[in-house]
Amino acid sequence: MTSPATRQAKQARGDLFDPDCPTRRLLDRIGTKWTSMVIKVLADAGDGEVRFADLRRRTPGVSQKMLSVTLQSLTRDGLIARRVEPTVPPKVHYRLTDLGRSLNVPLTALRDWAEAHMVEIDRANAVQSAESTRGANRST
Amino acid sequence: MTSPATRQAKQARGDLFDPDCPTRRLLDRIGTKWTSMVIKVLADAGDGEVRFADLRRRTPGVSQKMLSVTLQSLTRDGLIARRVEPTVPPKVHYRLTDLGRSLNVPLTALRDWAEAHMVEIDRANAVQSAESTRGANRST
DNA sequence: CGGGATCCAGAGCGATACTG
């Protein structure tokens, strides 16, 4: 997530181009393995809240630790809201904030692009592999 | 970049939801530190080609190794095209492909969101810090 | 039930040095 130390070092070096580039910082967040999927799950839930266990079930493959960490990050960033029911077995509910929902818009665009074009990327990779497999016979 | 081994394991476990989710795979690519910036630099160059050294100059902070690696990935994925002038000091030119340019569209949306809303995320983080600094005095 | 703490393997990435 681009540690503060790194950014400090850059600023100390005198190049202030970095603060102009919040894109990297955003990508560092949504690029973290489970973030975008959690946002999608919450977005699909509409305005409803989702409990921790439900989130875990709807996010296959996530460990409880990483789900916990992801939810903490998103909460700190103000993208999701946390509500705790102080019952004896505590129930914790999560939902997207307005900010989180607004992020979901460009994120959905990216998802759509991915679903539409990842096959082309796969095909491109396949071509490269094929070219390296056969030695290099251009003509004929 | 979500190793093939990981995906194999998941398929072996029987949950085939993952291949349905190319978003993760896309984020693994554009989430890699320099990818989105290189795409932006090339997109800003219009349909023109940019040489390696130019790219490096316009992508402050990148090492020649990481730029090289990033360009290789993008080339394999068919997002950029590579043209080599076989002169004695070789000149290599890069440009976005149509696929790369189409990716730049949702990516630009994400950049716009970042520039518009990262301050809110920073503010949210500041609030959390403040709340943890002062013990916890709610009323008043 | 929800989540914090710890340990550990692996990937990302930077610095440096060498090649065609």
Place this chain on the structure above:
DNA sequence: CAGTATCGCTCTGGATCCCG
């Protein structure tokens, strides 16, 4: 000029155990 190879650090993220 453009790239490859090696080393080493850091950070991610998974497994496991423990707590309220």
